[in-house]
Amino acid sequence: MNKPAFRLAAIAFALTSAVTAVQAHNAWLLPSTTVLSKGDTITVDAAVSNDLFVANHAPLRIEGLQIVAPDGSLVKHENEAKLKHRTVFDVPVAQPGTYRIAVLNNGLFASWKDKAGQTKRARGTPESIAKDIPADATDVTITQSAGRIETFVTVGKPSALKPIGQGLELVSTGNPTDLVKGEKSTFTLRIDGQPAKDLEVTVTAGNTQYRDKLSEVKLKTDDKGQFSVTWPTAGMYWLDASTRDNKTSVPQAKERRLSYAATLEVAP
Secondary structure (H helix, E strand, O other): OOOOHHHHHHHHHHOOOOOOOOOOOEEEEEEOOOEEOOOEEEEEEEEEEOEOOEOOOEEOOOOOEEEEOOOOOEEOOEEEEEOOOOEEEEEEEOOOEEEEEEEEEEEEEEEEEOOOOOEEEEEEOHHHHHHHOOOOOEEEEEEEEEEEEEEEEEEOOOOOOOOOOOOEEEEEOOOOOOEEOOOEEEEEEEEOOEEOOOOEEEEEEOOHHHOOOOOOEEEEOOOOOEEEEEOOOOEEEEEEEEEEEOOOOOOOOOEEEEEEEEEEEEEO
16 A cells, blocks of 8 residues: 655654654554534544554654644643553543644654665654764755644534644644535645645555555545545545655755655544
8 A cells, every 4th residue: 555755754853763664654644533512622642553543553652742723822742551462541621612633743854874885764854864874974965854644533613723834834724623425625735835836645544454445545636735525424634744845944855855744533
């Protein structure tokens, strides 16, 4: 099961150091519910897996976890536990409106050849990468990566999501927690606040372990960065997209890899 660059980037950022990035997997957040009538606490599973929303490979690292409340304030998660195949944490959702729960993965990848001609690799911050690469290294390549893995939860009436303006992000003309089987939803993908034009988007329904085929829906954004999905069935869906450009914020990096993934729930 091959996925484009997002899965490879997600692995490189998200897995423990024992997991290699050559395998292709899904990185996701799965909330216990996406819609509540009143304030409560939800539980989120975070994993990198062979099958969508089945924790059967490795826990997702959540050092970059960011939970934004409807009023724009940051919420701290509770009761974090790292298990063998998944990370679990609780999120108190007291305010009415829509919460954005995301794991941000930002950093640098570097590869080079040492004096013996062997290829070496490292990932980290500009400071750590500078220390990792020896002075006599050759064929040095540094790439900047910016990834967002997220999901959404609404308490009571949905509220508009505030644009982030950085990296690859999803903007909904409606609300990402107000999706219904048989209805069409329109979204916009933006890069640094500008429309992400002609970008391939993949939408995959969960429970892939019970299907012979992934049954992915592949779409492309238009000149406004928009694309539409008509939901065939109810359930949890995984939406992902990736691209690359040369708009790095780190002088050493010549290329920037952008990735995005979201877990969305579709009601019957």
